[in-house]
Amino acid sequence: MSGNKSPVKSRDTQLPMYRVRTIMKSSPDVENIGQDSLYLVTRATELFIQHLSQQAYEMSCPEDIEYKHLAEVVQTSDNLLFLREMLPRKITVKQYREIMERKRAEANKTAE
Template identity: 45%
Template sequence: MADKDESLQTCTLPLSRVKTIMKSSPDVSCISQEALFLAGKATELFIQSLAQVSLEKSTDKKSLQYRDLAEVVNSIDTLQFLQDIVPKKITAREFFEMLKQNEDEDEET
């Protein structure tokens, strides 16, 4: 029980980096220590949850691959905001075929 209480009171992410990211927003002028800690802890818990869900849906239960994360991000509606950050990998051939289709559609219009 003490370990669980202790883990709730500490943040494994570097709070200085979290603060830098938060300050990069033009809407943020100052950040209290409490807000900084809560943002860091929430981010940490989100990353843990994303990793756990990805591992559960993975075919290999011993390791987590990029494709597992990309699959979860693309299949769960609440994670759609991460699609640009964690896109599905495609081959160069698939990419060039997509470009060709877009060019063909542009020529038709």
């Protein structure tokens, strides 16, 4: 890095830095957020979104990217394990009812 520091401006990012700051401040562990840190977190978030979108795009070709593609990338990538509860595979109401019925049946068996 050179000694010439230029001020970081939100126009240097695609995501609004004020929204990223709001999200960061929602953590009780965060008190102060420096401008450089805010910029780096914003850029890292943009790069992460770009990576996830690219993976979903490769899976969706030639279709448009849909939720199911994003969910599939998350469900099949070990390094995205932390997102699995937030982006689950879609299931139908019928499938949900079948799952819940199986769980009830299993719970009844163990209760006996």
